[in-house]
Amino acid sequence: MLKRTYDTQVCSIASALELVxxxxxxxxxxxxxxxxxxxxxxxxxxxxxRNVLRDRLALLVDEGILKRVRYQERPERFEYRLTDKGRDxxxxxxxxxxxxxxxxxxxxxxxxxxxxxxxxxRVDARRMCDRCGEVVDFVDVAAKPGPGAGPRHPLLRTA
Amino acid sequence: MLKRTYDTQVCSIASALELVxxxxxxxxxxxxxxxxxxxxxxxxxxxxxRNVLRDRLALLVDEGILKRVRYQERPERFEYRLTDKGRDxxxxxxxxxxxxxxxxxxxxxxxxxxxxxxxxxRVDARRMCDRCGEVVDFVDVAAKPGPGAGPRHPLLRTA
Numbered sequence: 001m002l003k004r005t006y007d008t009q010v011c012s013i014a015s016a017l018e019l020v021x022x023x024x025x026x027x028x029x030x031x032x033x034x035x036x037x038x039x040x041x042x043x044x045x046x047x048x049x050r051n052v053l054r055d056r057l058a059l060l061v062d063e064g065i066l067k068r069v070r071y072q073e074r075p076e077r078f079e080y081r082l083t084d085k086g087r088d089x090x091x092x093x094x095x096x097x098x099x100x101x102x103x104x105x106x107x108x109x110x111x112x113x114x115x116x117x118x119x120x121x122r123v124d125a126r127r128m129c130d131r132c133g134e135v136v137d138f139v140d141v142a143a144k145p146g147p148g149a150g151p152r153h154p155l156l157r158t159a
Numbered sequence: 160m161l162k163r164t165y166d167t168q169v170c171s172i173a174s175a176l177e178l179v180x181x182x183x184x185x186x187x188x189x190x191x192x193x194x195x196x197x198x199x200x201x202x203x204x205x206x207x208x209r210n211v212l213r214d215r216l217a218l219l220v221d222e223g224i225l226k227r228v229r230y231q232e233r234p235e236r237f238e239y240r241l242t243d244k245g246r247d248x249x250x251x252x253x254x255x256x257x258x259x260x261x262x263x264x265x266x267x268x269x270x271x272x273x274x275x276x277x278x279x280x281r282v283d284a285r286r287m288c289d290r291c292g293e294v295v296d297f298v299d300v301a302a303k304p305g306p307g308a309g310p311r312h313p314l315l316r317t318a
Binding site for chain 2: 006009010011012013014015016017018019021023026027030046085088089091092093094095096097098099100101102103104105110111112125126127128135148149150152153154
């Protein structure tokens with residue numbers, strides 16, 4: 001059951017935070033966006049308690065942001081994939097990343113680079129390609145470790 | 160002192176969440192963006208404990224996201240204003256709002272409408288005006304209560 005922290009707030013920012021504002025939720029989603037989709041892999045990457053991860057995943061599935069998909073029959077194994085509602089959170093993650101790149105990592109030290117698949121240009125703060133000018137969505141981009149990537153970068157650990 | 164929750168994560172999303180991911184922080188910032196800048200007004204609007212609000216504001220000031228500005232001399236009174244670093248969080252709030260409008264409030268029931276000051280067009284998910292096509296920044300927009308605004312909407316309470 002979801003704790004309605006921001007119940008008194010009639011506001012779409014508060015509503016969004018009710019669903020994805022719990023500690024770790026956005027980082028769980030970041031991992032799924034980067035292709036880290038299985039419980040043990042997410043748990044290992046984030047280093048969080050298994051019960052916390054279980055809670056967060058259950059909430060994200062209940063809210064229709066992630067779906068549980070079977071990838072193996074015997075024994076049965078599931079992974080987590082984004083629904084359309086989940087995929088539409090990409091702008092939130094991209095905005096947080098852009099700000100963190102600017103104010104914490106600093107230019108030239110970005111942990112992750114997001115490129116337009118078609119032309120290799122960088123995706124700017126408005127999710128447009130800085131080379132060809134195209135408006136891009138999540139499916140049009142590829143993320144790769146940047147100059148500031150550390151050994152725990154999800155893309156390095158899955159490679 | 161800031162608790163480094165996501166310390167093991169070399170990632171600009173995690174870095175950003177270290178600074179603004181605490182419960183209530185983004186809603187405090189939303190209020191300042193909407194012009195609710197004084198401690199008592201923010202406290203009343205959010206209905207949170209005064210010590211929690213004090214902690215959040217202190218952290219946001221320490222991190223250079225808000226600044227404390229004196230608006231009255233006798234007795235001394237201060238309000239909170241956004242720094243450039245704080246203003247650059249607008250894309251994060253706008254992305255959360257856009258997603259909440261779509262998936263929680265629903266079209267036609269948006270609590271807040273964000274318009275381009277120059278032409279009155281709506282600001283789209285890429286922060287461009289849907290009428291004149293201009294790329295807009297926070298200073299170019301005006302927020303007003305939308306069809307889904309409730310009585311606690313910050314813009315109604317300050318009006």
